[in-house]
Amino acid sequence: MRYIEWAVMFLVAGVGIALANFVGFQVNFMDSVPGILILLAISFVSVVISKLVPFKLPVIAYCSLIGLLVASPLCPAREFVIEAAGKINFTAPLTMVGAYAGISISDQLKEFAKQGWKMLLIAALVMIGTFTCSAIIAQIVLSLTHVI
Amino acid sequence: MKQQEFMYSGLGERLKKEWKIYLAALIFIIIADSIGQIKIPLGPGTLILFPIFYSIFLGILSGPQILKIFKKPEVKAASKLVIVCICPFIAKLGINAGASIETVISAGPALLLQEFGNLGTIFLSLPIALLLGLKREAVGACHSINRETNLALMQDVFGPDSPEARGSLSIYIIGGMVGTIFFGFMATVIASTGLFHPYSLGMASGVGAGIMMATATATLSEMFPAMADQIGALASASETISGIDGIYMALFVGIPLCNWLYGKLEPKLGPIHDKLAGKGKGEK
Numbered sequence: 001m002r003y004i005e006w007a008v009m010f011l012v013a014g015v016g017i018a019l020a021n022f023v024g025f026q027v028n029f030m031d032s033v034p035g036i037l038i039l040l041a042i043s044f045v046s047v048v049i050s051k052l053v054p055f056k057l058p059v060i061a062y063c064s065l066i067g068l069l070v071a072s073p074l075c076p077a078r079e080f081v082i083e084a085a086g087k088i089n090f091t092a093p094l095t096m097v098g099a100y101a102g103i104s105i106s107d108q109l110k111e112f113a114k115q116g117w118k119m120l121l122i123a124a125l126v127m128i129g130t131f132t133c134s135a136i137i138a139q140i141v142l143s144l145t146h147v148i
Numbered sequence: 149m150k151q152q153e154f155m156y157s158g159l160g161e162r163l164k165k166e167w168k169i170y171l172a173a174l175i176f177i178i179i180a181d182s183i184g185q186i187k188i189p190l191g192p193g194t195l196i197l198f199p200i201f202y203s204i205f206l207g208i209l210s211g212p213q214i215l216k217i218f219k220k221p222e223v224k225a226a227s228k229l230v231i232v233c234i235c236p237f238i239a240k241l242g243i244n245a246g247a248s249i250e251t252v253i254s255a256g257p258a259l260l261l262q263e264f265g266n267l268g269t270i271f272l273s274l275p276i277a278l279l280l281g282l283k284r285e286a287v288g289a290c291h292s293i294n295r296e297t298n299l300a301l302m303q304d305v306f307g308p309d310s311p312e313a314r315g316s317l318s319i320y321i322i323g324g325m326v327g328t329i330f331f332g333f334m335a336t337v338i339a340s341t342g343l344f345h346p347y348s349l350g351m352a353s354g355v356g357a358g359i360m361m362a363t364a365t366a367t368l369s370e371m372f373p374a375m376a377d378q379i380g381a382l383a384s385a386s387e388t389i390s391g392i393d394g395i396y397m398a399l400f401v402g403i404p405l406c407n408w409l410y411g412k413l414e415p416k417l418g419p420i421h422d423k424l425a426g427k428g429k430g431e432k
Contacts, residue, residue, distance in 0.1 A: 024181030043235035064388040067242020093237035098200035099173035102207015104227035123322040133268025135352035141258035
């Protein structure tokens with residue numbers, strides 16, 4: 001995608017976030033705007049960096065790192081960033097993700113129906129195993145390092 | 149993202165071909181967020197339905213196999229748009245992590261080490277897959293949580309027509325259809341055991357699948373509202389690390405471990421399956 005396409009797609013996403021934040025959480029559009037602009041700016045900068053840097057990392061890794069950076073004590077605008085982003089409800093950006101994701105898997109429905117119970121069971125085990133094993137290790141290390 | 153040829157000649161063509169998708173997404177948002185959250189107690193856990201589930205459902209409904217509002221090209225276009233929407237969400241999580249930076253730093257060692265937990269699933273799922281009679285498909289299915297990068301990796305390593313890639317694709321499809329809702333529910337069941345601190349659960353949510361992490365985090369935040377910020381911060385940090393190391397973990401540890409375990413277990417568990425299948429009612 002070209003930068004201009006990314007930029008316009010992000011703006012559409014911003015409209016989606018504002019809409020979800022208003023319909024679901026009664027936050028006015030104007031109150032959502034600063035937070036959304038910050039999120040979109042971080043996203044756009046991440047896209048630019050991921051295209052420029054030869055070392056390939058997923059775009060979302062940059063989004064997360066830059067987000068962390070601008071909200072960390074290193075950033076002079078920290079308070080503003082945290083307050084503005086705080087207006088955006090946690091799940092508000094997700095509804096649009098779901099809409100696109102739903103459309104994008106809609107042609108796999110028949111494939112899904114063809115999967116037998118064995119694969120369903122294994123998929124469940126894979127998810128349970130991944131989550132539980134991470135939780136066990138985290139629990140042990142957090143205890144050992146006296147964080148909890 | 150990989151460097152690739154442009155799908156469209158320019159912004160104009162993209163908007164002309166995709167405006168229906170944007171419009172549908174906005175309509176889905178109005179419907180989904182009007183319904184809002186629904187909590188359903190289910191066994192030891194709580195099934196919390198978020199607007200994202202309704203919008204996924206509406207998206208699937210509108211596709212070429214049911215309502216046929218969208219056809220194949222739009223399905224393809226939508227899959228490219230997912231990343232656009234997930235970016236601002238991850239940025240939001242990054243900000244949460246920055247706001248709770250002390251928690252993230254103090255949890256540093258745990259954050260790094262729990263990444264290896266993502267491999268733990270192999271010891272649980274592979275033996276059972278073999279008992280169920282799967283062969284090499286099991287290696288693809290069990291080596292990781294099988295999101296996009298893993299799918300590409302399996303096709304690259306074993307070939308697109310290999311049983312390993314087929315196994316990976318199966319889990320990928322199931323994960324896409326029901327993974328989001330299952331992952332959130334599973335998190336509440338495991339949380340309700342009381343064995344784990346909410347911080348551990350938050351970290352465990354970051355498995356390299358943004359949408360699954362999102363529902364697990366949202367669900368856990370509902371269960372532990374007082375620690376919602378820290379849970380989100382740790383989940384986001386863990387997800388970021390998984391996003392970076394996931395492909396290397398799978399390539400250098402996950403796949404070799406699966407191969408090794410397969411070689412050890414298949415000769416033992418394969419015959420057990422055959423015996424059970426022979427005795428029980430016939431399987432396909």
